[in-house]
Amino acid sequence: MASSKAPKPRHYGGSCSLKNRLPAAVLQKNEGYSYLPKVNEVSNLSPGDFTTSLTSKMDAKRKKRKQAANKKEIKRRRISLKKKKNLNERKSTVKEGPTYETQFELNMDNTENVPQIPQQIIVSGSESRVFFDLETTGLGRNCEITQIAAKVVRKLKESNLYTTYCKLVKGFVDTLKLARRVINKDEVVNYKQQTLVEKFLNISYSAHNAIEDVKSLQSLFDVKLSSFLIMLMFIPYVSHLCGVLFRIYQEKIITKPASVLLARHGVSFEHIKTVYNRDRKGVKFLFEEYKISQKIVNAINTFLDEE
Numbered sequence: 001m002a003s004s005k006a007p008k009p010r011h012y013g014g015s016c017s018l019k020n021r022l023p024a025a026v027l028q029k030n031e032g033y034s035y036l037p038k039v040n041e042v043s044n045l046s047p048g049d050f051t052t053s054l055t056s057k058m059d060a061k062r063k064k065r066k067q068a069a070n071k072k073e074i075k076r077r078r079i080s081l082k083k084k085k086n087l088n089e090r091k092s093t094v095k096e097g098p099t100y101e102t103q104f105e106l107n108m109d110n111t112e113n114v115p116q117i118p119q120q121i122i123v124s125g126s127e128s129r130v131f132f133d134l135e136t137t138g139l140g141r142n143c144e145i146t147q148i149a150a151k152v153v154r155k156l157k158e159s160n161l162y163t164t165y166c167k168l169v170k171g172f173v174d175t176l177k178l179a180r181r182v183i184n185k186d187e188v189v190n191y192k193q194q195t196l197v198e199k200f201l202n203i204s205y206s207a208h209n210a211i212e213d214v215k216s217l218q219s220l221f222d223v224k225l226s227s228f229l230i231m232l233m234f235i236p237y238v239s240h241l242c243g244v245l246f247r248i249y250q251e252k253i254i255t256k257p258a259s260v261l262l263a264r265h266g267v268s269f270e271h272i273k274t275v276y277n278r279d280r281k282g283v284k285f286l287f288e289e290y291k292i293s294q295k296i297v298n299a300i301n302t303f304l305d306e307e
Contacts, residue, residue: 033058094275094282115274118266120289175217178225193217200224248272253299258292265290276304 006021027035033055037047068074095117179191188199194207197216200223206212247269249259262268267286275282283304284297 032062090279090281091285094279094285097274097278115271117271117275117286120265175221175225182225193220196220196224248300248303251303253303254296258290258296261290261292272300273304276301 006018006025024035027039031038036055037052040047040051069078097115176191179196183191183196188195193213193216194205197220198204201216201219203216205216248254249256272283272286275286279285280301283300284294287297
């Protein structure tokens with residue numbers, strides 16, 4: 001009521017008219033809109049036919065709204081909306097922690113390292129793609145990198161934008177695994193990039209040159225693989241599945257498909273523990289986004305209860 005007389009965007013709170021605006025709000029609440037002609041009359045001002053007529057109509061509408069607000073169905077809807085609002089606030093608090101609380105800025109010193117729950121990765125198809133290739137001294141894990149074809153990364157580092165870029169990257173995909181899923185093994189001799197380029201693009205190129213490999217990979221993706229974008233296995237951090245989620249997977253608390261799904265979106269076991277500690281239903285709120293069953297939610301809650 002007071003905000004209608006002294007809206008914040010107009011900064012009436014800092015003006016001398018505030019002392020008149022607040023009493024006007026109180027009168028409107030107690031007397032209705034008809035307070036205005038009465039005030040004018042006491043002040044020896046003509047209320048005016050238009051003012052009297054307008055305030056009467058507004059009072060009639062106000063009376064109807066008040067009567068409607070007392071109906072059972074309206075009360076039920078009001079209660080339902082309030083519960084929904086409280087639930088949404090509770091979910092936001094679970095994901096964002098103290099940063100969603102009121103007066104957070106007053107306690108910022110105690111919340112410098114607030115764990116952030118990763119947002120769900122949504123692939124719309126309009127994302128920019130970066131193709132890169134590595135040339136190494138061998139196929140082993142300890143081999144050395146001799147060439148990297150990723151001009152974008154170098155330019156980003158030169159512009160001091162690399163850290164920001166990493167935060168915006170939605171995920172990575174192994175095109176070899178994608179090709180094996182998309183292309184029937186009867187169509188090709190093997191799944192080497194050079195073989196696929198010759199088969200589907202009818203061109204040859206200088207293989208084992210990182211720059212040429214990247215250019216041909218992009219052409220191959222655009223021609224043969226891009227239509228299968230929805231099948232891409234986005235895994236922002238492979239270690240989530242192999243490491244921190246492996247614990248609850250090994251205990252058969254969570255299924256492999258659910259583990260893969262969470263790993264694709266960057267959700268670790270530490271994130272699950274964080275939402276559990278923030279709210280008893282935190283795991284349920286988090287897993288609802290990924291449509292993971294209530295059975296798994298209950299199993300994880302039981303496991304964390306016993307820890």
